[in-house]
Amino acid sequence: MALHPVLEKVTARIVARSRPSRGAYLAHLEAARVKGPQRGSLSCTNLAHGFAAFPANDKLILKEVKKASVAIVSSYNDMLSAHQPFEYFPKIIKDAVRDVGAVAQFAGGVPAMCDGVTQGQPGMELSLFSRDAIAMGTAIALSHNMFDSAVYLGICDKIVPGLLIGALHFGHLPAVFIPGGPMTSGLSNKEKAAIRQRYAQGKATREELLEGEAKSYHGAGTCTFYGTANSNQMLMEVMGLHLPGAAFITPGTELRDALTAAAAQRAALISEQGDEYIPVGHIVDEKCIVNAVVALLATGGSTNHTLHLPAIAKAAGIVIDWDDFNDLSAVVPLLARIYPNGDADVNHFHAAGGTGFVIRELLDAGLLHEDVTTIMGKGLRNHCKEPFLAEGGKGVVFKDSPAVSGDLNVVRPASEPFSKDGGMVLVDGNLGRAVMKVSAVKVEHRSVEAPALVFNSQEDFMAAYKAGQLDRDFVAVLRFQGPRANGMPELHALTPALANLQDAGRKVALVTDGRMSGASGKVPAAIHVSPEILAGGPLGLVRDGDIIHLDAATGVLEAKVDSKEWHARAQAQADLTPSHVGMGRELFGMFRATVSAAEQGATTFGLPSPRDTTVELHGGDNVGNTVPGSDEDFLVKKAP
Numbered sequence: 001m002a003l004h005p006v007l008e009k010v011t012a013r014i015v016a017r018s019r020p021s022r023g024a025y026l027a028h029l030e031a032a033r034v035k036g037p038q039r040g041s042l043s044c045t046n047l048a049h050g051f052a053a054f055p056a057n058d059k060l061i062l063k064e065v066k067k068a069s070v071a072i073v074s075s076y077n078d079m080l081s082a083h084q085p086f087e088y089f090p091k092i093i094k095d096a097v098r099d100v101g102a103v104a105q106f107a108g109g110v111p112a113m114c115d116g117v118t119q120g121q122p123g124m125e126l127s128l129f130s131r132d133a134i135a136m137g138t139a140i141a142l143s144h145n146m147f148d149s150a151v152y153l154g155i156c157d158k159i160v161p162g163l164l165i166g167a168l169h170f171g172h173l174p175a176v177f178i179p180g181g182p183m184t185s186g187l188s189n190k191e192k193a194a195i196r197q198r199y200a201q202g203k204a205t206r207e208e209l210l211e212g213e214a215k216s217y218h219g220a221g222t223c224t225f226y227g228t229a230n231s232n233q234m235l236m237e238v239m240g241l242h243l244p245g246a247a248f249i250t251p252g253t254e255l256r257d258a259l260t261a262a263a264a265q266r267a268a269l270i271s272e273q274g275d276e277y278i279p280v281g282h283i284v285d286e287k288c289i290v291n292a293v294v295a296l297l298a299t300g301g302s303t304n305h306t307l308h309l310p311a312i313a314k315a316a317g318i319v320i321d322w323d324d325f326n327d328l329s330a331v332v333p334l335l336a337r338i339y340p341n342g343d344a345d346v347n348h349f350h351a352a353g354g355t356g357f358v359i360r361e362l363l364d365a366g367l368l369h370e371d372v373t374t375i376m377g378k379g380l381r382n383h384c385k386e387p388f389l390a391e392g393g394k395g396v397v398f399k400d401s402p403a404v405s406g407d408l409n410v411v412r413p414a415s416e417p418f419s420k421d422g423g424m425v426l427v428d429g430n431l432g433r434a435v436m437k438v439s440a441v442k443v444e445h446r447s448v449e450a451p452a453l454v455f456n457s458q459e460d461f462m463a464a465y466k467a468g469q470l471d472r473d474f475v476a477v478l479r480f481q482g483p484r485a486n487g488m489p490e491l492h493a494l495t496p497a498l499a500n501l502q503d504a505g506r507k508v509a510l511v512t513d514g515r516m517s518g519a520s521g522k523v524p525a526a527i528h529v530s531p532e533i534l535a536g537g538p539l540g541l542v543r544d545g546d547i548i549h550l551d552a553a554t555g556v557l558e559a560k561v562d563s564k565e566w567h568a569r570a571q572a573q574a575d576l577t578p579s580h581v582g583m584g585r586e587l588f589g590m591f592r593a594t595v596s597a598a599e600q601g602a603t604t605f606g607l608p609s610p611r612d613t614t615v616e617l618h619g620g621d622n623v624g625n626t627v628p629g630s631d632e633d634f635l636v637k638k639a640p
């Protein structure tokens with residue numbers, strides 16, 4: 001099937017928009033890639049320090065510069081149920097890499113925050129910034145420059161984006177992402193949400209609530225809803241950074257461990273010393289990023305990726321924006337209904353066909369770029385498969401994903417989608433630009449026009465709800481929640497209250513410069529409003545009682561206020577110091593001061609503009625050639 005014209009158009013404009021920065025990125029990659037192992041540029045002293053604690057036979061391998069050294073960068077901790085299984089992965093990885101004549105070293109750990117533990121708590125105000133801190137931690141781990149490839153252990157919200165951003169700043173190294181897999185299904189997400197709403201109405205006790213939550217989140221592995229963590233897994237599959245179908249295999253099983261070993265060996269084999277050199281900076285290109293956006297939309301993935309994918313793309317010198325998401329969403333069908341977009345969880349999704357089924361359906365419909373490079377080599381078709389234990393339980397074999405869906409209530413072919421569009425729209429108007437996920441919102445709730453109720457904190461909103469002041473039609477305008485203000489926390493804790501009001505027949509919506517969780521759903525919300533209020537955004541001009549019109553179908557987000565009155569208003573002010581001290585938030589002032597707008601990924605990093613970058617590559621056989629993938633701007637020059 002020919003590629004869909006909208007994919008052609010969006011990809012072409014991303015390539016054109018990114019040419020200078022992508023060219024600079026590729027030039028940096030080439031400059032970092034020297035023939036032979038990175039550790040070849042280290043002194044004997046550096047090297048001796050690097051392998052001092054190594055077993056003798058591994059030291060011998062590291063001394064032989066033609067053998068690959070694989071870095072392990074891990075986000076293991078006991079706090080995230082999803083990351084707890086990583087505790088024993090390094091040993092599997094080291095043994096497996098040794099079996100292919102190479103060496104793996106635990107290069108460094110990175111922090112990992114659980115948004116479920118911090119949801120509604122002060123810690124959530126560090127969450128988004130933890131992504132860039134993870135990227136920095138990844139760079140610190142790899143800065144020893146002992147490595148020729150790397151494996152990244154991570155799953156959850158900010159962790160995979162942070163690891164990938166870090167990995168892309170070492171784009172000359174191959175990267176294989178290794179997941180831990182989902183927890184087995186417990187109390188359904190729908191029943192969990194119902195208990196929460198009953199508790200918010202005072203119809204369930206705290207004991208009943210805790211019992212319900214503990215039955216839902218009951219063991220090791222990723223939470224089973226389709227939030228940001230599991231959206232990350234889908235993206236790693238479609239970007240070709242996982243072994244095919246590795247995402248949703250339960251932790252602690254033979255197949256999980258076999259996949260971990262096989263992934264580690266793949267990392268060694270695609271190093272410069274291996275059979276086929278595949279650096280991550282060549283995998284993550286414009287087509288790969290477009291494929292990621294398409295897969296996110298086709299599965300009803302987390303709105304947080306309208307922040308993370310621009311940040312990931314930027315790390316590879318690629319510039320995307322919300323118009324790209326919006327144009328793709330108009331033509332990408334919704335092929336999966338996983339909670340909060342339906343009742344199923346990721347275990348049901350995997351059993352019904354999973355990631356390989358979705359990738360194949362989208363490829364056959366011309367809705368993904370097939371001509372991409374992945375860790376498996378050329379072509380995305382390698383990822384329309386799922387893994388099985390090889391005969392005798394040693395190793396992994398890959399078989400084609402099911403030809404037909406195992407459950408049409410969970411995953412569908414592109415010929416009969418749940419809806420013809422991907423359910424994530426750009427809304428804009430005199431309140432700014434914002435993102436609205438509609439795949440989990442009933443059609444009758446996707447347009448709301450009601451008086452504004454303005455809040456400067458989620459605590460103020462909940463106090464009004466508990467005082468019974470919200471039993472009415474309204475649009476909650478919750479501001480001072482942007483990255484500069486307080487780190488752009490998720491406001492998912494408001495969902496039960498808003499859902500109760502909606503269920504009671506009230507027309508309610510949320511407009512905020514903050515974020516929601518990937519697990520947020522049924523209430524219409526225009527989020528990530530840019531520019532945020534601290535950047536002079538118009539949310540600061542809204543007053544209680546203004547009529548707010550939010551409409552997903554027409555893409556409108558506006559305050560219906562006389563323009564003379566509107567422009568005469570002063571910008572609202574708020575004392576944000578409570579969000580800048582305590583729980584370590586005082587350590588993140590530099591992030592709040594330098595963070596970019598949500599639409600640019602709310603990042604605190606970035607390559608200098610390529611016009612300021614004269615990339616002097618190490619001479620050798622590069623001189624006189626243009627850097628692969630760039631244009632004449634980046635002709636390789638002889639180093640001074």
Ligand SMILES: O=C(O)[C@H](O)[C@@H](O)[C@H](O)[C@H](O)COP(=O)(O)O
Nearest residue numbers: 115116119227228229517518519
């Ligand atoms: O983006 C996400 O998917 C969320 O951050 C998710 O990781 C977070 O943990 C939610 O809070 C879980 O949902 P509950 O809070 O409803 O359990």
Ligand code: SF4
Nearest residue numbers: 114115116156223229
């Ligand atoms: S999915 Fe969310 S709640 Fe579950 S472990 Fe990951 S960060 Fe925590």
